Amino acid sequence: MNGKLAINGGPRTVPDGLKKRWPEITAEDKAAVLAVLERNVLTGVHGPEATGLERDWAAFTGSKYALSFNSGTAAIHSALFAAGVGPGDEVITSAFSFSGSFHPILHQNAVPVFVDIDPRTYNLDVGQIEAKITERTRALLPVHIHGLPADMDEILALGQKYNLTVIEDACQAHGSTYRGRNCGTIGAMACFSLNATKNLSGGEGGFINTDSEEYWERAKMIRTFGEKVLEEKEKIRPYYSFTIGWNYRTQELPAAFARSQLKRLPQYNAIAQRNGQYLSAELGKIRGLLPPYVPDDRTTIYHKYRLRFDPQALGLKIPAPDFRNRLIDALEAEGVEATLWHVTPLPSFPVFQRLNEGYVQGAPWLPKGEPPRVQYRPQDYPEAQRLMDESIIVNTEPYPIYVQSLELMEHYVVAFRKVFDNLDEVLG
Ligand SMILES: Cc1ncc(COP(=O)(O)O)c(C=O)c1O
Structure with a gap:
């Protein structure tokens, strides 16, 4: 169904000319x-x-x-x-x-x-x-x-x-x-x-x-x-x-x-919510995809639309980050704006692992040569790491969802269905 993936030479799903670049300048x-x-x-x-x-x-x-x-x-x-x-x-x-x-x-x-x-x-x-x-x-x-x-x-x-x-x-x-x-x-x-x-x-x-x-x-x-x-x-x-x-x-x-x-901020936020809710409703129907959760007591402006996947439900036999990267490649080839944003938690950054590249004399971590009071162990943030391993952003910074048409989102959904109908191709 839906034909060969664009990444393998099939037709691209999203037509050209629909994407609006951000910020919109009037x-x-x-x-x-x-x-x-x-x-x-x-x-x-x-x-x-x-x-x-x-x-x-x-x-x-x-x-x-x-x-x-x-x-x-x-x-x-x-x-x-x-x-x-x-x-x-x-x-x-x-x-x-x-x-x-x-x-x-x-x-x-x-x-x-x-x-x-x-x-x-x-x-x-x-x-x-x-x-x-x-x-x-x-x-x-x-x-x-x-x-x-x-x-x-x-x-x-x-x-x-x-x-x-x-x-x-x-x-x-x-x-x-x-x-x-x-x-x-x-x-x-x-x-x-x-x-x-x-x-x-x-x-x-x-x-x-x-x-x-x-x-x-x-x-x-x-x-x-x-x-x-x-x-x-x-x-x-x-x-x-x-x-x-x-x-x-x-x-x-x-x-x-x-x-x-x-x-125009109210207008953009309204577009973000319409597009975000539409994507969540449609992508949530695809087995293994987990749209962003918005509790009833708050609203989001979908600055980034993060889509999570469930490696077990998808039956993945490769590490989640490898699948994540292949998924982005496959979606990009179909014309979907998809990307990563941060791949490890902040405390894993070299500046926190080395503790010697702040101010001089060990500050702020090692005041007066004392041992560091705070330890930054990347393994202490398993949920943040798991999220980054098991999710992608369905927009890029030049093409966020808060300025795009519903028509473009509909093409995105078709592209997702195509990619997930042909997961073997993505994995192979
Ligand atoms: C969560 C968060 N905090 C802080 C900042 C810093 O803002 P700026 O890039 O304007 O310095 C940003 C912006 O990129 C951000 O997304």
């Missing part, structure tokens, strides 16, 4: 960027586009404050600083995320402590957090991976019990909701990324959201060399540094672009 986006060039105000602590973007994003999420940054990583770093995380402190986060979750912890000379994932939601397993809390733990950094919110009520309860600041890594979750609350408004602070792959894109950029004036003020100082730059007094900026600081501001051009894109 005439309005171009006009917004051009208007900045015409205004010729390209930077500023209170540039009109940067502050406009902050107002628009605070209104969209329902946060009291939104502060713009030049990346999600810079936003997380500044949030950790604002929360008082310092050298030797520990911050608990998920073993399954992007490097941008743990680097900001290291930037504060603090120690990342990783938790394995819940195999159903792919977010950090809240049942394993408490055992990782020590007297040095200062903050919890749950990640809403692929746009699905983490178990925030349990995490907030732990934060309260142990006096830990909860910072959401919402870098993949622009517009996702948890028990009726918007991601970005649940923790004491939340951080977003606006890099070009995200459902909301500025090319690059980021935000901290918070309702706390104190965190907002601190983060704002850190963002510009530790200065207190008051809007009305900007003309006489004294350049005094009150704290250590960085140069983490966004610029007017990406801010204008993101502001224009933000107008």
Whole structure:
């Protein structure tokens, strides 16, 4: 049935010309960027586009404050600083995320402590957090991976019990909701990324959201060399540094672009949900495929559509990662955008295995030559590893599902059926 696989010379399933490249750039986006060039105000602590973007994003999420940054990583770093995380402190986060979750912890000379994932939601397993809390733990950094919110009520309860600041890594979750609350408004602070792959894109950029004036003020100082730059007094900026600081501001051009894109974020998220639900309904009918689980109390924006497979149900006689790679090759040949995103848990990265490539003098892991307090054993994260072995992403960064037609998704489903009807060919 369905003919020979394209990988073996058969016809390609997905017709050309249907895929839309991300980010979608409209005439309005171009006009917004051009208007900045015409205004010729390209930077500023209170540039009109940067502050406009902050107002628009605070209104969209329902946060009291939104502060713009030049990346999600810079936003997380500044949030950790604002929360008082310092050298030797520990911050608990998920073993399954992007490097941008743990680097900001290291930037504060603090120690990342990783938790394995819940195999159903792919977010950090809240049942394993408490055992990782020590007297040095200062903050919890749950990640809403692929746009699905983490178990925030349990995490907030732990934060309260142990006096830990909860910072959401919402870098993949622009517009996702948890028990009726918007991601970005649940923790004491939340951080977003606006890099070009995200459902909301500025090319690059980021935000901290918070309702706390104190965190907002601190983060704002850190963002510009530790200065207190008051809007009305900007003309006489004294350049005094009150704290250590960085140069983490966004610029007017990406801010204008993101502001224009933000107008269409609800539309893109709606497309993501329609396509995600359609793929799950159809691919879930194929034996051995496990679509992403979305609990009833939350919504996802399918920043990435991760599809899992069950090696036993498929009767695989080869290692799951080998099948995973062959499956991607077969799907790509049919014209499906399919890829990998991270293949091992974060704590297995060389930086954590070597513990000598942080700051000088062994920091942050080996303060004053003491033995490391935290061990990073890749085998301690079996669920994260199993997920990465047994799943693929059904989209690529230039062609995410949040901008594609249902027609394209229908072709994807036909391609999947063809590949799974001819599994022997994939395996052979
Ligand atoms: C989960 C997560 N955390 C942090 C980041 C870092 O954001 P950025 O790339 O904007 O620095 C990203 C973005 O790629 C991310 O996906």
